[in-house]
Amino acid sequence: xxxxxxxxxxxxxxxxxxxxxxxxxxxxxxxxxxxxxxxxxxxxxxxxxxxxxxxxxxxxxxxxxxxxxxxxxxxxxxxxxxxxxxxxxxxxxxxxxxxxxxxxxxxxxxxxxxxxxxxxxxxxxxxxxxxxxxxxxxxxxxxxxxxxxxxxxxxxxxxxxxxxxxxxxxxxxxxxxxxxxxxxxxxxxxxxxxxxxxxxxxxxxxxxxxxxxxxxxxxxxxxxxxxxxxxxxxxxxxxxxxxxxxxxxxxxxxxxxxxxxxxxxxxxxxxxxxxxxxxxxxxxxxxxxxxxxxxxxxxxxxxxxxxxxxxxxxxxxxxxxxxxx
Ligand code: CP
Numbered sequence: 153x154x155x156x157x158x159x160x161x162x163x164x165x166x167x168x169x170x171x172x173x174x175x176x177x178x179x180x181x182x183x184x185x186x187x188x189x190x191x192x193x194x195x196x197x198x199x200x201x202x203x204x205x206x207x208x209x210x211x212x213x214x215x216x217x218x219x220x221x222x223x224x225x226x227x228x229x230x231x232x233x234x235x236x237x238x239x240x241x242x243x244x245x246x247x248x249x250x251x252x253x254x255x256x257x258x259x260x261x262x263x264x265x266x267x268x269x270x271x272x273x274x275x276x277x278x279x280x281x282x283x284x285x286x287x288x289x290x291x292x293x294x295x296x297x298x299x300x301x302x303x304x305x306x307x308x309x310x311x312x313x314x315x316x317x318x319x320x321x322x323x324x325x326x327x328x329x330x331x332x333x334x335x336x337x338x339x340x341x342x343x344x345x346x347x348x349x350x351x352x353x354x355x356x357x358x359x360x361x362x363x364x365x366x367x368x369x370x371x372x373x374x375x376x377x378x379x380x381x382x383x384x385x386x387x388x389x390x391x392x393x394x395x396x397x398x399x400x401x402x403x404x405x406x407x408x409x410x411x412x413x414x415x416x417x418x419x420x421x422x423x424x425x426x427x428x429x430x431x432x433x434x435x436x437x438x439x440x441x442x443x444x445x446x447x448x449x450x451x452x453x454x455x456x457x458x459x460x461x462x463x464x465x466x467x468x469x470x471x472x473x474x475x476x477x
Pocket of ligand 1: 200228229230231233254312436438
């Protein structure tokens with residue numbers, strides 16, 4: 153199957169842009185974080201904090217009142233789908249869930265026709281998750297609704313990167329000059345790709361550690377260092393992000409077994425001691441416990457895995473609000 157992300161940069165409907173005025177975005181769609189300037193990234197994180205405070209004070213928020221948000225998840229999701237639904241509801245929107253298994257997609261209706269149908273029913277924003285890299289770019293070119301990428305294939309997961317940036321900023325302070333180690337299957341990870349863009353844009357130094365086949369493509373990426381082994385990657389890191397092994401995206405002939413991966417690259421408390429004292433641990437979830445990290449580390453005081461999930465709602469509120477302005 154053709155990977156649409158290969159062609160997407162030439163056709164990006166919403167690349168570039170600038171902050172229109174203080175704390176605003178000039179974008180109609182959120183396709184990846186690489187379309188956002190540092191000021192736009194920071195504006196989103198600041199707005200997420202403000203949204204969280206206002207929601208916690210039970211203030212009425214009506215940024216999306218009168219709008220209909222469609223949740224088109226064509227791949228499984230728990231965190232992203234639920235937090236987008238809560239975020240849009242908190243902003244006063246009406247929600248339409250499109251359960252793919254009960255939709256006309258099962259009768260062969262195309263992605264574009266499906267999205268056009270949603271738009272014609274009055275849906276103004278479509279949150280799209282799709283197994284095909286680049287699908288949100290096709291969507292943004294094909295219909296008039298705002299498109300929010302909720303994860304496309306191995307390409308991008310922009311709202312995950314935004315909630316990770318907020319979680320990191322609140323745990324270790326401004327990211328300028330900080331060493332962030334990302335460990336695992338970078339090659340198949342949309343979370344890693346988006347985080348590389350946002351963390352480097354925010355001034356962090358990103359180190360990648362993993363089996364050569366999963367990190368080798370990134371040696372020339374600006375702002376990124378491919379570590380010579382796990383120890384170098386973790387050494388003095390200000391924070392560590394473990395990635396989920398993408399079992400559903402690996403081919404059956406993957407050279408390394410999960411047991412071998414866990415032995416060579418799996419994180420536990422003793423390996424985390426190579427990082428700075430108290431360095432936090434992130435993971436986008438769901439965790440393959442005993443593979444990427446031990447259950448003890450996942451529930452330790454270092455772990456921000458629960459905080460990441462919690463931050464997903466205000467970050468997605470901020471994204472939906474900024475796109476609607
Ligand atoms: N992190 C993440 O995208 O999780 P879900 O697949 O559960 O949405």
